[in-house]
Amino acid sequence: MxxxxxxxxxxxxxxxxxxxxxxxxxxxxxxxxxxxxxxxxxxxxxxxxxxxxxxxxxxxVAPGPVGTSMxxxxxxxxxxxxxxxxxxxxxxxxxxxxxxxxxxxxVPVTRAMVEDVMAGFALDADDWRPRGEADMLRYCYHVAGAVGVMMAVVMGVSPEDEDTLDRACDLGIAFQLGNIVRDVWEDDARGRCYLPIEWLVEADIPPGEITKPHYRHALVPMVARACELAREYEASARVGAARLAFRQRWAVLSAANIYGGIAREVERLGAHAWDHRVHTGKIDKLRMVAAALAEARREPAPAPRPTLSRRELNAAARMAGTPKGASADPAR
Known part of the structure; x- marks a missing residue:
C-alpha cells in the first residue's frame, strides 16, 4: 500500500x-x-x-557488480x-x-504535462545531441521548462491560462541554460554536450574536444550567447510571476535570482568559469531572497515572450518525432 x-x-x-x-x-x-x-x-x-x-x-553512487548497470x-x-x-x-x-x-x-496536472517531462529523459536515453539553437531550447523545454509548467499548476495557475504557463516554462528554460553553461566540464566527462553542434563548428571546436585547454577561450563567446538567451527567457518569466499570489511570486522571484545568478556568474568569470563549479553561497542567497521581496512588491519590467517558447517548442518536438522509448500522446 x-x-x-x-x-x-x-x-x-x-x-x-x-x-x-x-x-x-x-x-x-x-x-x-x-x-x-x-x-x-x-x-x-x-x-x-x-x-x-x-x-x-x-x-x-558506488558501482555495483560488473554487469548490473542498466x-x-x-x-x-x-x-x-x-x-x-x-x-x-x-x-x-x-x-x-x-x-x-x-x-x-x-491539482490539475495533466498526463500531457507529465509526458512533456518524460520526453526529456527519452532524449538523453537516445544519446541525443542538439544540432542548432532551436534543438538546445527544445531540450531545455523538456527537461526544465515542462517542469515549470507543472510547477505553475501546483501554484494555482489554470491549465487553460496559456500565456502564464508559457512564461512559467520560460523560467525553466532559463534555469536549464544556466545549468548547461555551468556544467560543460561535468557533461563532457559523461560523454554529453548540450551546446549546439552548429555553435561548436562556428567556433572551430572539434567534436569531443570542448574542454581541451586551448579551446577554452573559443568557448567563452558561445557561453555568453547562451547566457543572453537565458536572460531573455528569465525576463519573460518575471512577467508571468507577477500574476501569482504574493508569497508564490516572492518564492519564484527568489528562485529566479538564485538560479539566474548561476548563468550570470559563469558569464562574468569568462574563461575561468570552469576552474571550480559555480554555486551561490548562503549569504548571496539571503541577499537574493531579500531582493526578490522588493521585486515582488512592484510591477515587473515589460518583456515579450521569446520567439521559441512552450507552444512553439512543443510543436517543433511533435514535428521532430518521438524519441525512442517515449510514448506519443495523440491528445496533444
Missing part, C-alpha cells in the same frame, strides 16, 4: 533537502499547502533524474513504468512516484 499523505510529504521533504538546498530554501516562502505540493513534484523529478543517471539525489533504455523503461502506474493512481512501491499520484489527485 502507498504511504499516507503525511508520509509521502515527509519523504518528499527529505528528498528536496538532500537534493537541492537552494530549491528547499526557496520553497519555504510558499504557503504550507503549496510548499508540500512543490516537494511532491520535486520528489518525482528527482527520482526520475536519479534513475536516468544512476545517481542518488544527484550524486554518484542500459539507458532500460532505465527509461523503469521511469516510464513507475510513472504510468502513478498516473493510473496505482501503488508504485516508490514514495517518489506515489508522490506524483498524490499530486495529480490534488
Amino acid at each position: 502507498a504511504g499516507s499523505r503525511a508520509q509521502l510529504v515527509e519523504a518528499a521533504r527529505r528528498s528536496i533537502r538532500r537534493g537541492s538546498k537552494s530549491f528547499a530554501a526557496a520553497s519555504r516562502l510558499f504557503d504550507r499547502t503549496t510548499r508540500e505540493r512543490v516537494w511532491l513534484l520535486y520528489a518525482w523529478c528527482r527520482a526520475c533524474d536519479d534513475i536516468a543517471d544512476e545517481q542518488d539525489h544527484g550524486h554518484a 542500459a539507458p533504455e532500460n532505465r527509461l523503461a523503469t521511469i516510464r513504468t513507475l510513472t504510468e502506474l502513478a498516473i493510473a493512481g496505482e501503488d508504485t512501491g516508490s514514495p517518489a512516484f506515489d508522490a506524483l499520484a498524490l499530486l495529480m489527485r490534488e
Whole structure:
C-alpha cells in the first residue's frame, strides 16, 4: 500500500533537502499547502533524474557488480513504468512516484504535462545531441521548462491560462541554460554536450574536444550567447510571476535570482568559469531572497515572450518525432 499523505510529504521533504538546498530554501516562502505540493513534484523529478543517471539525489553512487548497470533504455523503461502506474493512481512501491499520484489527485496536472517531462529523459536515453539553437531550447523545454509548467499548476495557475504557463516554462528554460553553461566540464566527462553542434563548428571546436585547454577561450563567446538567451527567457518569466499570489511570486522571484545568478556568474568569470563549479553561497542567497521581496512588491519590467517558447517548442518536438522509448500522446 502507498504511504499516507503525511508520509509521502515527509519523504518528499527529505528528498528536496538532500537534493537541492537552494530549491528547499526557496520553497519555504510558499504557503504550507503549496510548499508540500512543490516537494511532491520535486520528489518525482528527482527520482526520475536519479534513475536516468544512476545517481542518488544527484550524486554518484558506488558501482555495483560488473554487469548490473542498466542500459539507458532500460532505465527509461523503469521511469516510464513507475510513472504510468502513478498516473493510473496505482501503488508504485516508490514514495517518489506515489508522490506524483498524490499530486495529480490534488491539482490539475495533466498526463500531457507529465509526458512533456518524460520526453526529456527519452532524449538523453537516445544519446541525443542538439544540432542548432532551436534543438538546445527544445531540450531545455523538456527537461526544465515542462517542469515549470507543472510547477505553475501546483501554484494555482489554470491549465487553460496559456500565456502564464508559457512564461512559467520560460523560467525553466532559463534555469536549464544556466545549468548547461555551468556544467560543460561535468557533461563532457559523461560523454554529453548540450551546446549546439552548429555553435561548436562556428567556433572551430572539434567534436569531443570542448574542454581541451586551448579551446577554452573559443568557448567563452558561445557561453555568453547562451547566457543572453537565458536572460531573455528569465525576463519573460518575471512577467508571468507577477500574476501569482504574493508569497508564490516572492518564492519564484527568489528562485529566479538564485538560479539566474548561476548563468550570470559563469558569464562574468569568462574563461575561468570552469576552474571550480559555480554555486551561490548562503549569504548571496539571503541577499537574493531579500531582493526578490522588493521585486515582488512592484510591477515587473515589460518583456515579450521569446520567439521559441512552450507552444512553439512543443510543436517543433511533435514535428521532430518521438524519441525512442517515449510514448506519443495523440491528445496533444
